Amino acid sequence: MTVANNPKLVTFERLKVSCGQCNLNELCFPHGMDQEDMSKLDAVVEQRKPLQKNDFLYREGDESHAIYAVRSGSIKTIVESPNGDEQIVGFHLPGELLGLDGFMDGSHTCTAISLETTSVCVMPMPKLEGLCSTLPGLQSQMRRIMGKEVTEEHQMLLMLGKMSAEEKIATFLLSISRRMVERHWKATEFVLSMPRQDIANYLGLAVETVSRLFAQYQDSGIIKVDRRRISILDLQRLKGIVGECKTTEARNSAKS
């Protein structure tokens, strides 16, 4: 329905949409900024030729020029180990940011690959830095964004370190569901943009385990699986799998 969420439309209609007009701005970088600041931000945001499936947005080692926001489509970020295998460290949906890994020494420490046809907004670092010194709000915005990244990665460490396969899958589905709601999509029906292989990699599991647990949850009547299309039939039971107490629920309702 919306422009931003349909890659076909955005690709062929017009490339540049101002942040003020973008329906994702509440989720994205401009979150909480006033009209004036947003229009100044607008001036530095650039558009980029849409990425085709499996295109690289950037690779490990590439010089870091900018931070990126997904406008439509989705992107995975991966890090590579010394002995060759790779770990997916994040899936990025429309409105989510990436590229913060390049801040340490000016070159990216992970690789970003599109999962489907994807368009991104580019915020060039030099210009963004310049803007930061004039707009006091932008600086704290940057901090918030990086703090969010750190916090999210902590949650992922918790998942990889302490959760069983069942809990991981449930957590993953709930995370996607929650983010779908944020984007005003249905909480209980969505299409995963990544293959099973990527889900497994992300969760530290084997593909077969992911497949088996999807099947198991379907048999239990918790979800319905049709290839990459997922329907959550019993959200409460899914939440019950990840943790008995209500901490998660309390935290979510407190945030919104």
Added chain:
Amino acid sequence: MTVANNPKLVTFERLKVSCGQCNLNELCFPHGMDQEDMSKLDAVVEQRKPLQKNDFLYREGDESHAIYAVRSGSIKTIVESPNGDEQIVGFHLPGELLGLDGFMDGSHTCTAISLETTSVCVMPMPKLEGLCSTLPGLQSQMRRIMGKEVTEEHQMLLMLGKMSAEEKIATFLLSISRRMVERHWKATEFVLSMPRQDIANYLGLAVETVSRLFAQYQDSGIIKVDRRRISILDLQRLKGIVGECKTTEARNSAKS
């Protein structure tokens, strides 16, 4: 030998040491800053009463006032899961920073606990922000620090997601060793400040597994273990365990 690395001395001698005089400044926040900027930073750095073992520096949910640098001793940071168990997300040695998890919404999302008697430098956020707007270098410094945090956590995700117990233990020992060298301590002989339980938690393993692998590596002549005192006897073999190809070595030599 050095003041900063001996908690007893620093505690009873004098609390405040300027960044310029601190032998950790090359590892710490001031890394790369000139004398002038450093003295301005000095003006906002505060000292804090030393923490006793198992004291909290801050807890999840606490309001975030500052970022902290370990001056002596060590600190662990942990996140808690809905169902009660916790994951250690980092061990912080002298010169290392913590508190960045509070940047998202102004309250900490993890808990910091000292592993031994520990003193920290406090950099209050409001003052630091003020300084950022006048010192252009400080802003980019902040970014570097956060970028480093993100990158380190990516490496940890890789470890938790893809490594076997053997690789995890080897990686852990090498990480400690590398950081000891940075602090001008011996690369091959050190005392771990955390119990086995914490190592196990951090690596996503059971205590028994950690114990067994330490024993196994000792039997193989790779390390020598005496309670918490570790001697690395065969650094090359240890590096061999984490990855067959030489990427790690190449990267390290390229950086230095």
Added chain:
DNA sequence: CGTTTGATTGACCCCACTCAAACGTGGTGG
């Protein structure tokens, strides 16, 4: 159509966890 790629399912097995007990070691008080 055949081919390829991704997903599922089954059989088997191994790594790492659990449970349990023994073993220092350090601290405490008699």
Added chain:
DNA sequence: CCACCACGTTTGAGTGGGGTCAATCAAACG
């Protein structure tokens, strides 16, 4: 100074969760 206790660590035995291997199946594509 020694006896005692508490805690962290080690070691052994047994088990199960999830990985591996292999075959099958279903879409998508040329």
